[in-house]
Amino acid sequence: MSEKRATREAYGATLIELAGEGVPVVAVDADLSGSTTTAKFGAAYPDRLFNVGIAEQNMIGTAAGLAVGGKVAFTGSFAVFATGRAYDQIRNTVCYSNLNVKVAPTHAGVTVGPDGGSHQMLEDIALMRVLPGMRVLVPADAVAARAAIRVAATTPGPFYVRLGRTAVPVIYGDDYTFELGKARVLREGAHVTLAACGVMVEQALAAAEELEREGVYAEVLDVSTIKPLDAATITSSALKTGAVVTCEEHSIIGGLGSAVAEVLGELAPTPLVRIGVRDVFGTSGEPAELMAHFGLMGADIASAARDLLARRG
């Protein structure tokens, strides 16, 4: 687990791979092709990358037109602009027409770091999740990101793939396969369920290690598909452990924690704690500092699990 790579690194590389395989992928970026790594795709396929300049609404609209024409259209930019600034375009043009547009921005979450709260998107999962027809993928590492991008490219219709800026440990091996709508049980345990997505999967695994030393056995789920949510796996784990902690680098409102709470509330009411950013904006700092500042570390998850188990009795 020593190798570290940013999930965004998988972006341009995977598009190159897909184009080589004959998938009609194109990318539309908004002056951030170097940061998102779509520039690498553009270097390999110059006639398939279109730069709209600093114009995210036009980025989504142009991608929509390419999709109408039969292309698999990926878009760039940072998560905050790609979702927030172009929300109506994603809703009314992409989703309402059920177009083959894959919104896959980078720089989601507090791990953006020093750029600060204006650039740390913490509400994107919430925004994307409520759109009819939109599938929402949050890969945990670069391997999962590649697989998620491939699934998005080869499954018709709108997708949101959440990618990050900062290098994070590679959790998965080359044998990893991404199953749309399936949560993965990374570690089995009977006492508490830790349901995580994105960079928080690594933290949940660390929390499980810490808890195990105290004799508490945590079941760790990588919920890489937030929508459609794997209600069966989550419910079955919750029924087994009777306690659930959700872990996301996102607002606790509207994201993974909310999605899990909705499902459990209907199917298997279970004591639950949401680890995430608690209804505030981000702030400048180094990614590791910010993870600690916002209580997103493995130790924070372990502590929340202990409290939950004590409260539940």
Place this chain on the structure above:
Amino acid sequence: MTGAGRIAAIEAKAARMRYDIVEMIAEAGSGHPGGSLSAADIVAALYFDVMQHDPTRPDWPERDRFVLSKGHAGPVLYAALAEAGYFGRDHLATLRKLGSILQGHPDCLKCSGVEVSTGSLGQGLAIANGMALSLRMDENPARVFCLLGDGELQEGEVWESAMFAPHHGLGAVTAIIDHNGLQIDGACSEVMCLGGVAEKFAAFGWEVRETSGHDIEGLLDALTEPAADPAVPVAIVAYTVKGKGVSFMEGEAGWHGKAPNAEQTTTALGELGIQLEAATTAMIEGGAR
């Protein structure tokens, strides 16, 4: 067809469409007559002369594409599509009703012939540009026509897209601005002045043409004359009258988005019926010449 016959045929289609527009909106009890009527001649010229398309094959790859960026003018598109034969005329009476293929704003998943859903203003030109990029990648010579409202030009995204098309050499794109000068709250010049629309598009690098949007000959010239540079997109500023064809709707912003009552409908259809009859007669005479 001779020049006069060609024009008379389009005028007859436009007259038919105007009648259908008012009738379907009256039946629906809501809708947008003003901007549908102002665009009728433009859309008639496109669907019944300029555009290569085949109602029996809505997905024919070589077809020219039409994007109704001003989606609230759905009735003008529905009237053209029904008249062309994309779906039966019986659907017109279902406009805006539960289960209809004719939604309040065009829905491509429900209605044959609608290339992409529109309704939220400012978004059509970006889509048209993307469609043109896709056609170019496929070495497909089809053209893309995008109809925008003038009030819609207040949306910032329009200008993002206006910048994009010339930069990327999208000569396949033709933007048509239905410049009727009115929007919901009143005159565009008072709500939010557009300045010189033609000058703005020219400054962004478009080849700009200005014509009356009710002069079929002028519209045909503007829509068919090749650009001096084939890589330069064409913007047509079509000066129109909102509510064109119905005396009490013409030039009245209040008719942007409301249906006529029973009495008004009778008056409107009476006027449009006379125009339709005259246009049909002229077409027959023109064709006979």
